[in-house]
Amino acid sequence: MKKQLLMVSLVLACMGAAHAQDLTPKQQYAAESKRASARYADDKKLCSEESSSGARMQCLRDAKAEYDRSLAGAKAALNEAQRRPGQNEPTGICRDCGKVVAVNVSEKDGEGSPLGLIAGGVAGAVLGHQVGSGTGRDLATIAGAAGGAYAGRKVEQKVKSSKVWAVTVQYEDGNKASFNFDHDPGLQAGDRVRNSGNSIIRR
Structure with a gap:
């Protein structure tokens, strides 16, 4: 038996x-x-x-x-x-491989410098000084300088603005990550990619 x-x-x-x-x-x-x-x-x-x-x-x-x-x-x-984690995971999964699920383009303001503040402030002060007389002229000069400095900074930021491409990737193991580019990476939704250093490249 x-x-x-x-x-x-x-x-x-x-x-x-x-x-x-x-x-x-x-x-x-x-x-x-x-x-x-x-x-x-x-x-x-x-x-x-x-x-x-x-x-x-x-x-x-x-x-x-x-x-x-x-x-x-x-x-x-x-x-x-x-x-022994990882040894019994399904074979064939590439942890560094994925697919592009979204590409978003946005504008990034440039950094304003002291030069922009000074130039804008001077221009604003000159214009403000031409308004009114006496104490009113002094106040207009100060207001013009402050407003000009702000406007100068904004103009400079706009002039120095640049585009940013944000690429979202869905990996084969289910994780997601986003990568930013300061130039058009030439990728679109559906493209297959893999990690390369701190960025991604097409497969």
Whole structure:
């Protein structure tokens, strides 16, 4: 009877091993547990065919021991797999590879310099000085200088503004990332790309 139990266990184990590579560790553990339960049920049926009660009891003890060993082995394999993250991930995934899902172009203001503030302030002060007389002229000069400085800074920022291309990438592992370019990268939604240093290039 022990030989029969061993043969059944070996056949079922070989059948399950063919599919083990396609499963995640948890799925594999669940499959092994299910197979162990089915094997145990079959073994108990075989045990019921024994001619004496002593033989039946011994057969059941052997079947239970085999079931416990199978579960312990499946649990040990799960624990080992969980201690080695990354080794049981689906093959064929390129973590540095992805697809462009969006390309957005926006204007970026340039940096204003002290020269812009001074030039704008002087121009504003000159214009303000030409308005009114006495104290009113002084106030207009000050207001013109302040307003001119602000306007000068804004004009300079606008003159120095540039375009920014923001490219959003969806990676094969499900993650997303965005990359900024100060020139047209020549990419559009649907293009396949991969990481290259701190940027991306077309695949």
